[in-house]
Amino acid sequence: MASNRNLLVLPGDGIGPEVMNEVRKIIAWMGSKRAVGFDIQEDVVGGAALDRHGVPLADATMKTALEADAVLFGSVGGPKWDNVEFDKKPERGLLRLRKEMDLFANLRPAKVFDALIDASSLKPEIVKGLDIMIIRELTSGVYFGEPRGRHTNARGEVEAFDTQRYTASEIRRVCAVAFELARKRKNKVMSSEKANVMHTGVLWREEATRLHKEKYSDVKLEHMYADALAMQLLRSPGQFDVIVTDNLFGDILSDEASMLTGSLGMLPSASLGAPDATGRRKALYEPIHGSAPDIAGKGLANPLAETLSYAMMLRYSFDLGNEADLVEKAVENVLAAGYRTADLLGGGKHDGVKKVGTQEMGDAIVKELDRLA
Ligand code: IPM
Ligand code: MN
DSSP states (O other), X not given: OOXXXXXXXXXXXXXXXXXXXXXHHHHHHHHHHHOOOOEEEEOOOTHHHHHHHSSSSOHHHHHHHHHSSEEEEEEOOOGGGTTSXXXXXXXXXXXXXXXXXXXXXXXXXXXXXXGGGGGSSSOHHHHTTOEEEEEEEOSSGGGTEEEEEEEEXXXXXXXXXXXXXXXXXXXXXXXXXXXXXXXXXXXXXXXXXXXXXXXXXXXXXXXHHHHHHHHOTTSEEEEEEHHHHHHHHHHOGGGOSEEEEXXXXXXXXXXXXXXXXXXXXXXXXXXXXXXXXXXOEEEEEEESSOOOTTTXXXXXXXXXXXXXXXXXXXXXXXXXXXXXXXXXXXXXXXXXXXXXXXXXXXXXXXXXXXXXXXXXXXXXXHHHHHHHO
C-alpha cells in the first residue's frame, strides 16, 4: 500500500545506526497500531558513503533526498576518516544535504523533562520547566561563505580563512520562522549576533528589527550579543522563549542549551526549507548529538534524541500532532519510570533508577506506547 509519505532514512556513522534501529521499532509500531505507514528508502551518508562510494554523499542519494517528503538522519563522522581531505570529510555530506535542500531554518528545542532535573549540571530551580526553542540559520554564514580556504601568503606563512556572510533576505526568512513560532509559544523572540564587532551582526539586527516592525509587532523582540547570551543561558535560562541566531552562534549555543536539559543525548532537531506552492517544506530531522565514536557499537547510546527527532517529523512534515504527542509522552513516562542510559546518570541522585542500554530503552518506549494507546 502506498502511503504518500516518502521517507529517506540515513543512519550514517558511529551511534547513528544503533539509535536508528530503535526508531525503526517505533515506526513499525506506528504502522501496525496506528496505520501510520511510510514508504521508506534507506541509504548511506558520511563515512559510510565515503567507504562505499568515495564521497560523503552520492549524487543519487542527494536526488532521493530532494524527492523525499522527509529525511530522518542519524549522525556522521569518526576517527576512521580524520585524515581524509577537507572536501570529503563525512560532515560535508550533511552540509551538502542542508545546502541543496535549502534547509535554512534549524529548530532546536531544549526542553527539560522533570524526571531529568538531577541530570542537569545546573541547580534544579534554575532549569525546572525550561522550554527554549533555538532557531539556527543553517545554510549560510561562515559555514558556506566564500572565499574560504588556505594558502601561503606573500610573507611565506600559511594562512587559512573563512568568510562570514549574510544577505538581508537570508536573515529575514529565518527571523520570520522565529516570529511565527513565537506566536504559538510565549510570543517572545531574542535575536542574537555580535553587532558590536561584526558587519553581519549589524545587518542581522537591522533586518530583524525591520521585519518585526513590518509584520510581527505583536511579538516581543529583543536583541542580545551572542557572548552575553551564552552567559545568560547559564545564569537564568528561564528568561528565553525563542532565540534566533546565525549558523555558527546557533551551533555553539544549541550545544550549550542542550546541557541544561541534562544530556546532548536528549535533543532532537528539525531543519526546514521554505514552503512550496502546496505548503510542503523540505525537511530533515536529526539529533543534535554527533556520532559519539567512543561509545559506538557498544549498545550504550541514548536513542531518545533520534526518537524525539522522529516525533518532530510526525508533527512538522506530516501534520500528525497526536502521534507526535504520543511519542513524546512515552519518552516522558519512561524517564519518569526511572529508565536511564549512561549519559543520563550524571551528577544527581540515583534512587529508583534503572540503568539501561540502547535496545532496552527502545523496547521500553514501545512498551509504553502500547500502554498509552
Ligand atoms: C550540528 C553538527 C554539525 C554542524 C556538524 C556535524 C557538521 O555539529 O549539527 O550541530 O556543525 O552543524
Ligand atoms: Mn553542532
